Amino acid sequence: MKTLLSEQELRIGVERLAKSIDDFYGVSPLTVIAVMTGSLVLFADLIRLLSMPLRVGVVQASSYREGMASGELHVDRRMMIDVFGRDVMLVDDIFDTGKTLDRLHDEIRGLGANSVRSAVLLKKIRSVEVDLRPDFAAFEIPDEFVVGYGLDYRDHFRNLPFLGVLEPSDLESMA
Numbered sequence: 001m002k003t004l005l006s007e008q009e010l011r012i013g014v015e016r017l018a019k020s021i022d023d024f025y026g027v028s029p030l031t032v033i034a035v036m037t038g039s040l041v042l043f044a045d046l047i048r049l050l051s052m053p054l055r056v057g058v059v060q061a062s063s064y065r066e067g068m069a070s071g072e073l074h075v076d077r078r079m080m081i082d083v084f085g086r087d088v089m090l091v092d093d094i095f096d097t098g099k100t101l102d103r104l105h106d107e108i109r110g111l112g113a114n115s116v117r118s119a120v121l122l123k124k125i126r127s128v129e130v131d132l133r134p135d136f137a138a139f140e141i142p143d144e145f146v147v148g149y150g151l152d153y154r155d156h157f158r159n160l161p162f163l164g165v166l167e168p169s170d171l172e173s174m175a
């Protein structure tokens with residue numbers, strides 16, 4: 001697998017991301033929500049670098065799809081925390097077409113949040129399909145299918161400590 005971002009590059013990028021979030025929000029309390037499952041690794045690293053008082057929750061967003069093509073989005077709010085009157089920041093692994101975060105922004109605004117912003121590890125350089133842009137992004141990457149550091153291909157490779165570009169030969173190592 002070709003490495004796009006090494007473990008060290010990821011760490012530096014996440015530190016930079018945390019710094020811009022800290023600078024933006026200062027000491028005001030924040031509710032951070034992890035968009036499961038891809039943001040799992042980023043989320044664990046990021047929240048430990050933030051300085052303001054934090055409330056932490058998760059939301060499940062998944063598209064009905066197998067593999068690499070984006071499909072219809074399903075949002076499961078059963079594990080989410082109360083956002084009414086709160087400043088909320090969604091955390092996701094990657095901003096691709098933007099449909100996932102656009103939809104989640106709408107949902108959380110609809111639940112009465114005071115503000116909704118989003119932070120992502122990666123933003124793909126490609127034609128976005130929505131008006132929304134992530135407020136904080138650690139890296140811009142080319143339009144290639146990446147895995148590792150939480151990102152999967154059919155639920156594999158999330159545990160890789162680096163970010164790699166999936167190649168056909170990598171599929172042989174899948175169970």
Ligand code: 5GP
Nearest residue numbers: 038095096097098099100144145146151152
């Ligand atoms: P969007 O709704 O912005 O098009 O897509 C966001 C979701 O698509 C991400 O949360 C992620 O699950 C998936 N996705 C988009 N690009 C990639 C990619 O390069 N690799 C992986 N593993 N998932 C991706």
Ligand code: MG
Nearest residue numbers: 036037038093
């Ligand atoms: Mg995802």
